[in-house]
Amino acid sequence: MKLFILILLTFTLISPKCTMKxxxxxxxxxxxxxxxxxxxxxxxxxxxxxxxENEDFILVNVTSAAFMNDGNHFGVINGSKLAFYxxxxxxxxxxxxxSTEFSDLIAKSGKTPYIDSNRRYxxxxxxxxxxxxxxxxxxxxELADSFIKNRFSIVRNINDTIYxxxxxxxxxxxxxxxKVYDNIPIIFKFSKDFEISENVVLELKKDKHxxxxxxxxxxxxxxxxxxxxxxxxxxxxxxxxxxxxxxYDKKGNYLQTVSYQSPNYLTMGGKRLPWVAPRxxxxxxxxxxxxxxxxxxxxxxKKMFELQNLPFKNDSGFVYYQDYQRxxxxxxxxxxxDVMARLFPIKIMDAFESDNxxxxxxxxxxxxxxxxxxxxxQEYTSDGKLLREVALDDEPENQIRQFAFNKYDKExxxxxxxxxxxxxxxxxxx
Amino acid sequence: xxxxxxxIAMLVFANQTLFEQLKEKCELSKNEYLIVIFQTxxxxxxxxxxxxxxxxxIKKNSLGINYKLMALVSVEREIELKVFQKxxxxxxxxxxxxxxxRKDLGAKGIAMMIILDSRGKIMAEFLPNQYDKNIEKAxxxxxxx
Numbered sequence: 133m134k135l136f137i138l139i140l141l142t143f144t145l146i147s148p149k150c151t152m153k154x155x156x157x158x159x160x161x162x163x164x165x166x167x168x169x170x171x172x173x174x175x176x177x178x179x180x181x182x183x184x185e186n187e188d189f190i191l192v193n194v195t196s197a198a199f200m201n202d203g204n205h206f207g208v209i210n211g212s213k214l215a216f217y218x219x220x221x222x223x224x225x226x227x228x229x230x231s232t233e234f235s236d237l238i239a240k241s242g243k244t245p246y247i248d249s250n251r252r253y254x255x256x257x258x259x260x261x262x263x264x265x266x267x268x269x270x271x272x273x274e275l276a277d278s279f280i281k282n283r284f285s286i287v288r289n290i291n292d293t294i295y296x297x298x299x300x301x302x303x304x305x306x307x308x309x310x311k312v313y314d315n316i317p318i319i320f321k322f323s324k325d326f327e328i329s330e331n332v333v334l335e336l337k338k339d340k341h342x343x344x345x346x347x348x349x350x351x352x353x354x355x356x357x358x359x360x361x362x363x364x365x366x367x368x369x370x371x372x373x374x375x376x377x378x379x380y381d382k383k384g385n386y387l388q389t390v391s392y393q394s395p396n397y398l399t400m401g402g403k404r405l406p407w408v409a410p411r412x413x414x415x416x417x418x419x420x421x422x423x424x425x426x427x428x429x430x431x432x433x434k435k436m437f438e439l440q441n442l443p444f445k446n447d448s449g450f451v452y453y454q455d456y457q458r459x460x461x462x463x464x465x466x467x468x469x470d471v472m473a474r475l476f477p478i479k480i481m482d483a484f485e486s487d488n489x490x491x492x493x494x495x496x497x498x499x500x501x502x503x504x505x506x507x508x509x510q511e512y513t514s515d516g517k518l519l520r521e522v523a524l525d526d527e528p529e530n531q532i533r534q535f536a537f538n539k540y541d542k543e544x545x546x547x548x549x550x551x552x553x554x555x556x557x558x559x560x561x562x
Numbered sequence: 563x564x565x566x567x568x569x570i571a572m573l574v575f576a577n578q579t580l581f582e583q584l585k586e587k588c589e590l591s592k593n594e595y596l597i598v599i600f601q602t603x604x605x606x607x608x609x610x611x612x613x614x615x616x617x618x619x620i621k622k623n624s625l626g627i628n629y630k631l632m633a634l635v636s637v638e639r640e641i642e643l644k645v646f647q648k649x650x651x652x653x654x655x656x657x658x659x660x661x662x663x664r665k666d667l668g669a670k671g672i673a674m675m676i677i678l679d680s681r682g683k684i685m686a687e688f689l690p691n692q693y694d695k696n697i698e699k700a701x702x703x704x705x706x707x
């Protein structure tokens with residue numbers, strides 16, 4: 133009998149369906165932290181604008197949006213296209229398509245693929261191919277079309293100018309005639325009549341591969357998110373981590389790494405998390421970085437301040453994440469949103485600056501809410517003092533898909549999608 | 563009477579399984595196989611190329627094997643299928659995946675492509691980032707026909 137119980141127990145423990153190791157993760161409930169009532173940000177709905185769609189421009193997802201400084205126009209990114217809309221009528225005024233032609237800007241920029249002795253196809257110096265060189269290297273138009281899928285990523289209003297970044301693909305050929313397609317960010321500057329006026333191709337480095345997840349431009353520099361498969365020492369401190377944000381000169385040449393994966397992200401997976409990318413915001417003289425799961429605002433190679441008055445923490449999520457991933461892999465399933473929401477009940481979705489204040493937009497997973505979550509918008513001074521906040525509920529039939537801030541009219545703009553159409557809801561902030 | 567027919571038609575449609583809908587959409591006959599790829603517009607280049615390389619391999623070696631190709635695309639509105647079609651120059655069948663397609667067809671939650679026989683039985687299942695394994699599976703499928 134004892135032997136039977138022992139065997140039964142052993143089988144229970146090694147069962148991949150739900151081991152003792154994962155049970156506490158699957159059942160995990162985040163602890164509620166008591167918050168205090170503070171002054172409320174006043175939001176007043178001023179307009180709901182229907183967004184034009186047509187045969188050539190169907191909005192599948194608004195992945196980024198930014199208002200021009202006069203408040204009369206805004207840009208939205210939808211897949212491979214960047215469209216400018218009239219913010220009074222909701223009509224499209226200009227669409228830029230991320231064509232394969234943009235890849236030529238990389239070849240002509242003088243930037244080169246980096247050498248990495250650990251990668252078979254990066255062992256020798258090479259150059260990015262211009263379009264005229266494609267055919268001599270066996271890249272037909274059909275091949276180029278299937279591999280070069282350029283996409284706009286982010287649109288920003290920086291110092292009253294619209295910029296957008298593009299993930300562009302450009303081929304190079306190894307000495308063994310292998311064709312490799314690198315993805316490289318190009319940052320475009322737009323004129324007031326929505327045309328591209330300048331472009332900058334960011335330099336790629338072996339251990340700092342620029343990726344087009346976010347960027348900003350300050351008076352002197354460009355900052356971009358980067359990804360890496362390599363650890364590097366942080367400021368000769370003896371600690372090592374993986375670069376996440378780098379600083380470039382205005383010509384796109386790499387200067388230095390300014391942010392790394394935090395110890396929490398290293399615990400969560402480090403190299404196995406190639407897409408740890410923060411939102412980069414310039415507030416006063418500070419460049420601030422807000423990561424999706426970290427409840428700390430980071431500056432250039434430093435912690436700045438903690439986000440405050442939040443009803444949960446993500447601490448356990450960072451610890452449990454790897455075990456949960458292993459569990460999902462063993463069951464050949466995608467991580468379940470219900471579990472992820474309990475492991476990481478707080479998600480930093482976006483952030484913007486207005487009048488030298490920082491406004492993070494935070495998604496709070498809360499099972500007591502009808503949709504299981506709500507948005508929390510907070511207002512901080514540049515040195516981290518929490519001033520005000522407001523909670524915002526979503527609607528199941530007309531869901532918030534993107535946020536933008538119209539500095540000119542002081543409006544928070546919610547891009548919402550229903551079963552039939554897209555609207556931009558303008559909420560005046562006071 | 564008209565109302566009754568409508569209700570019956572609605573009930574029949576509501577009870578139609580996803581596989582039956584796919585079968586009807588591409589008029590799959592008894593001796594044909596259905597290759598289904600799961601797609602999301604805006605996915606990475608690799609996410610489209612990886613299954614299409616396998617389709618190409620099957621096509622090249624499939625003398626005597628009849629199949630139809632279907633993309634189940636994760637979009638919310640029918641009209642958005644056109645974006646997928648245009649971006650990928652898609653000339654085959656496609657339908658909206660409401661997020662439950664893999665489950666409804668009996669596939670794993672991470673499957674990127676499956677091959678079904680005319681009765682809806684999964685004959686081969688391909689998972690992402692398993693390049694060599696997937697090629698083996700595709701070859702095995704072709705050989706076993």
